[in-house]
Amino acid sequence: MPVFADVDTGVDDAMALAYLLASPEAELVGVASTAGNVPVQQVCANNLGLLQLCGATGIPVSKGAEQPLSAPLRTAEDTHGPQGLGYAQLPSGGEALTAHDAAEAWVRAARAYPGELIGLATGPLTNLALAMRIDPALPTLLRRLVIMGGAFDYRGNTTPVSEWNISVDPESAAEVFSGWTAAWSPDDAAHVPIVLGLNLTENIAMTPALLNRLADAAGASSAPMSVRDERGTRSTTDNPLIRVLEDAMRFYFEFHFDTGDGYLAHLHDPLAAAVALDPELVGCRETTVDVELTGALTRGMTVADWRGHWGRPPNALIGTEVDPVAFFDRFISRVGAFARRLA
Structure with missing residues (x-):
């Protein structure tokens, strides 16, 4: 299955890319770099370095817009580290970026694989919105789109009501949702995007025990992590991917410990990658979604019209149910085996 990933790499974005590379049914045909967790130049470096580390040659990486559509860029180094990948060190260099930008990369990939391409967006939707300006029919070319973003009947992680990816560029998210509906005729609007919000993804909590299982699956000896460890303790494993x-x-x-969540981490983006390949991993509910742009207290809030008050056609399948055990079994099996091959 050809997959085009739009990411703002980012710790959990990196793990999502590793999952795609480890999945035999997936062919990663392009990576769009979005400004979000860190500035877009750093996102590009992270994507190129990770692909180099994983021996994934020939996958085009494109640079996206440096700023959201209309708001100043905010980044999240406090969450992901100064370079976006915590304490990890990636190889530098690697292959060159494409001569065309990320919006054009979306359009080229969709036209190259009409009706086949799976789109995955795990960062702000800036690049996708710009791509849909280039080709408003782009949604009709995709097999499906999976978006990690929003919070539905659930607290936000950036403001009391907004999730990070949507909050960084709410205008682009609103444009994507409205444009998706407009691309289809009223009689042929079945391909609405799958949207995984915090209400679902915060069920996917990586723990030191699960991370140790991943190292075991890779055949990599590694010291188990503990909240009692000195801050910044580095991995002792020889396996290059597991170490990163x-x-x-x-x-x-x-970071999660300091914000009161416990010594764990929510793997929002790897879940989205897994659902991109197998939507049956989650239960969904169809509805109409819009994004609040002007509220003094609610800007960036994703609003789901569960009861159809607006009278508008559905434009999203909202993830509502997931089995974390099934997800982690699949993630550990795939990424562990992939890391073993890289050793």
């Missing part, structure tokens, strides 16, 4: 993931995850654990 452990060093990235330690920073992520520490």
